[in-house]
Amino acid sequence: MKQDGVQIRVRGQVQGVGFRPFVWRLAQARGLRGEVLNDPEGVLIRLCGAIGDLADALRAEAPPLARVDAVEVSRWVFDVVPEEFTIVASRGHGAETRVTPDAATCPDCLAEIRGQGRRRGYAFTNCTHCGPRFSILRGLPYDRAQTTMAPFDMCPACRAEYDNPADRRFHAQPIACPDCGPRLWLEVGGEERSPEDAGEILRAGGIVAVKGLGGFHLACDATDAGAVARLRARKRRPTKPFALMADLERIMLYSSATPAEEALLRDPSAPIVLLPRAGRALPEGVAPGQEMLGWMLPYTPLHHLLIDWAGGPLVMTSGNLSGEPQVIGNEEARVKLFAFADGFLMHDREIARRLDDSVMRADPPMVLRHARGRVPGTLALPDGFERAPQVLALGGQMKGAICLVKNGQALLSHHLGDLDDLLCLEEFHKAVADYRALFDHRAERIAVDAHPGYRATQAGQAMGGPVVEVFHHHAHLAACLAENGWPRAGGKVAGIVLDGTGLGPDGTVWGGELLLGGYVSAERVTHLRPVPLPGGDRASREPWRNLLAQLDVAGLSDLADLIMADKPRAVLRRAIAAGVNAPLSSSAGRLFDAFAAALGFDGAQSYEGEAGMWLESLAGRAGEAPAYPFAKTKEGLDPAPMWRAWAEDRGRGTPREVMARRFHAGLAQAFAAPARALVADGAAGAVALSGGCFQNALLHRMTVAALDGIPVLTHRAVPANDGGLALGQAVIAAAQRESD
Template sequence: MSVTRTRVRVEGVVQGVGFRPFVRLLATGLGLVGHVRNDAHGVLIEVEGPPGAVAEFLATLEREPPPLAMIEHVTCGALPAAGGSTFDIVASEAGAGRSTLVAPDTATCADCVRELWDPADRRFRYPFVNCTHCGPRFTIVRDVPYDRAMTTMAGFPLCADCAAEYHDPADRRFHAQPVCCPACGPTVRLTDPAGAALPGEPVAAAAELLRQGAVLAVKGLGGFHLAVDAGSEGAAAALRARKHREEKPFAVMVADVDAARALCVVDEDEENLLSGTRRPVVLLRRHPHAPVAPSVAPGNPFLGLMLPYTPLHHLLLAEAGGPLVMTSGNVSDEPIVYRDDDALDRLGPLVDAFLTHDRPIHARADDSVARVFAGRELPVRRSRGYAPRPVTVPWEFRRPVLACGAELKNTFCLGRGRHAFVSGHLGDLENYETLRSFTEGIAHHGRLFDVRPEVVAHDLHPEYLSTKYALDLGGVELVGVQHHHAHIASCLADNGEAGPVIGVAFDGLGYGTDATLWGGEFLVADLVGFRRAGHLEQVPMPGGAAAVREPWRMAAAWLDRAFEGAPPEGLGVTLRNGDRWADVVRLGRSGFNAPATSSAGRLFDAVAALLGVRDTVSYEGQAAIELERWADTGDGTGGYEVLLGDGDPFVVSGAAIVRGVAGDVLAGTPGPVVAARFHRTMARVVLAGAVRLRTREGLSVVALSGGVFQNVVLLGEAVALLTGAGFRVLTHSRVPPNDGGISLGQAVVAGARDRA
């Protein structure tokens, strides 16, 4: 009988996901011999047997991998037959030139949840149940290859029972690196804010504190949460005061999908996103009388819900008996706290107790946030459960690339081969703690994925800390990438396309090539470059950054422009701010501390102020977010004049839109109807600009990006109009349209220019 021996190299997310046990089981089932090992590039297999059986092995390998695996490349080569009688898992090789991938952290699987609640199981109610198919991954990895010694579980030697499971090829925990049990694994503690142990069974005692209205810090996979009873107004208000978070909604954790449906409307796509292995916070429309304290999401028709993703969460939710606020454990504007000593220092003053444990977290990972648009996931914040799984792109990075991202919602990106490793959400890069997280994250990702950047991409804004970091590096080639070009390039990469396209980038602010602040842009763009082909009319931002915090200032600037200095009397926004209105108008006209902007986000702010939705904000984008939620999408009538100038670039008249809004306000048209008409008009602006550029440039593909396109009312209207007019439309589904996706765009632009 003829035999063949084949060496098989498998690359992708193939370590820490049960791949070697899967390979061994598959090979032995087919009567094959050989071995499988992890190394720095992925998984290496040598398999020998009848040619037909080897062919079936290779086909099944790619067709039916373990649930958490992601196979990207399989390469095969012939070897001389070596004989043998077994198929073995052999010791890993570290080696040099690492190219293996690390799996994200994954929610507790159904099998482990069953064990958690089984009184006959030795892991009954054990807060660290995990197996090959679930549990911590990226947050515990110190280095690769992914073996226990390279994780934060190295300090927990396996007991005899766990060791037997770990070494048994037939067991679900065969070579599961975080495997443990009450006899050998981490333990949970309940302490006071100074770290002294509190009496009682920790989880039950913690739940009792929550029921009494206490604020707790709870250690999770990638950092600490701040938790309170979601039904307690006193507790939610206390948390808001202690965290200095005035109005931004808190995330809520519920026990299961049925509990989610008790609070919110949940369709099939939302249920799948909510209950999948990644467990993001999902933005859902709440029931009008959902039993949630007002301070959880003040005045908000939506709630951000997530399901438990660790055994500790399952236990705590069951003991507490109801939904819990689970918001990031940090002081506002700082990154999530993940080190134990840091938690005592930074969170101790905010909480009444800590529910913590002794398994170290090596890499922080905040909760991801998403919503559903047109049956697809629309990421808002990409982190735990997603990172560090790369965005695979169709183009090679000729040299290793680091992209430093933007200032707000910062992420960084490392490019190598066809992989773009977009970091998890870091936050706003405006303080030392976030900058430290940024620099430490770059170093850790560089070690894990063996990326030593030779090309470094950065935003053009000279005052961004990410730009300054890039400019301070030595021995690298620097590539400046305009902010809105990066947005469109991010959308292109998200969809695996190179362009050219009509790019519509609507956001808050981004530094333009003319040193003004852009944000309502029509670009003709590909990965290498772009041309500004159109934009929203520019107006001053009276007071600069103050106009972001106080949207009524943008209303003043737009009304002054729309009515040539004489806005009609009776507009509520002028009356509400009458004592300062004239001064702000003069400031805008002076040009001093009033930078010009074409920002679509600031136009949304102005309309929100005109309608009385929001004069001031306590978090970024609040006015526009509330305007979207206020819009009466059931009203399909009306809209405002859309005027495009004849120039190149063409200019969209924002003044005409503001005049229409003001006219409706003065006529007493209900605010939600006006909000809907404004959204409809902005979608028509997108269509009009695209039609103009199709005529001029012969392009029929439109890419929509920028934070304004998180607005699903606008996005839905724009996509419907564009597709109805024969355009093919690209939107985001793998990275956020907001500044969290900027680093991916910078990376692929730098890579494209390097190849050019």
């Protein structure tokens, strides 16, 4: 006998988070009959009886890791009237729903590993509220057989938990215990030892390679200056700051945290969070020249156990040679990390994909690296993109990342590294194939950077099909608009885009721009006055080259000769005069480099942005100071007056911290003034800030303050640097298709 009923479709991040048992409990409490299941579109519920407030409860009371995008209610007719409410097996294939990111160990599981039950001390304890997800996933729908847990057959005790809808481990696909799950061991000199001995190695100043969720880390005692120096020497990483891991109590011994920063540390994504140094001192080698330290809480049971065994804070840096992808396999670690590690803490659960740790700030809120714990989350496209085609955007050369647009959602990939490195390029190609297969993506358009020399661009051109070339800084602007939900028909926005380099429509190297436009197009309103880059790419590694060019253009060649008496100035000046390997550029990043060199940053940068970070740290030690002047000319925003004012400060012995502060304030105000004018004149509805320079917290704050009283759009969940470029490319390609 047929009976009318109700069907409820729940879309969003609703698989692998305990959503079906949550629905089962709601139905039981309301005396409803029917079924709930997973399918390629999310969760499907069919019910007999009056559902009352059930649809509202699905949103309001959802499990901790769930993200509900939509609850759609429609009529359903039952052929056979159900006698009870049941959870049924997944149906269908394909990928129309979201995948849950990996999540940090929940309090209940942490209590178990420190309790007296059967999971005491077990390094792979998890439940539906925590544990590995994306890092073990091989296919959708998210079932154990489609993960790297497939080889581990559940024991009767785990099976009973898995099958019980009232248990928090109901259908927890990575469920395991010491009797049936992955095994942990310590390997030293090719021989197995007790995992707890890893603590002994660390306390003795040794280095341990630790297999985590998305790859290996190299760990050492963060309080041991000798161990930190050995790790730097072995990894060939002279100055780039190391990430740190400790429990919150220990973190507060070495840093301070606001409530917002503490909340970010405790977030299920467990990112690295930048916190100011405070309290006890750590060795300078942990983060040379930096006032901020990158801390994360232990985010797996293994990490909690390791912190307990070591008894103090640990350096936890990626297990790789600097610039190469993170190691993920046991044999790969034995070969590649042999020269680095005194021991290997390993297990036999495979890692499906490499995931670096995410890096974030809480004030101002921003994502510096989009990776583990945040991917593969999606972003709803703004109004006007409802009919957007499926787009694959391939990003830039630095901070590689791709973006997929499908069903009104944008999915930005994890950080893929710098594609100058051949191994990172190989990982990029793997990621493109992986994401397209996993999310059943069929690109109707491929979006790439307009620079023909970028490897991501070359990869897109080789794929066939319609390719949309997007200029670098337009993509930065569009990424900020899309993240902030700016409607497609929302009108023009003034975009301050400050970064290192990117090809402009005029064929020159841009990097310090004020744009006016939207998704379909953007025009350049003003920019930093172009200055030669002596030596081309070498100028991005050796800041003194930029200082020489800037001072010469500003009419301060005599001062340049005095400051850089030991540098090959004549050779570079001849090259600039002849136009040999000295392209003009409006780059704000290179202006930062030049000013850092002016204040004493010497030598070559060992990592991208080192000089700028050093300058920001220096400026953070000064109080308020007046801004250096920039001139508005037909050639752009000219820093020559700033250099002349700096020369006067230098002559009178002004502290370099104050000069660094004045530089930041001058750059912020130089761009804020014309952007504000565009809004005041009605040409723009808001100002957007994008580009890697806006990951500088001081510049970010100063620019926002200079724009007080007008709408300002900033990046919070998408990186302002090239890690967010693919999102901008994707929405531009989608918008241009609609306007064709």
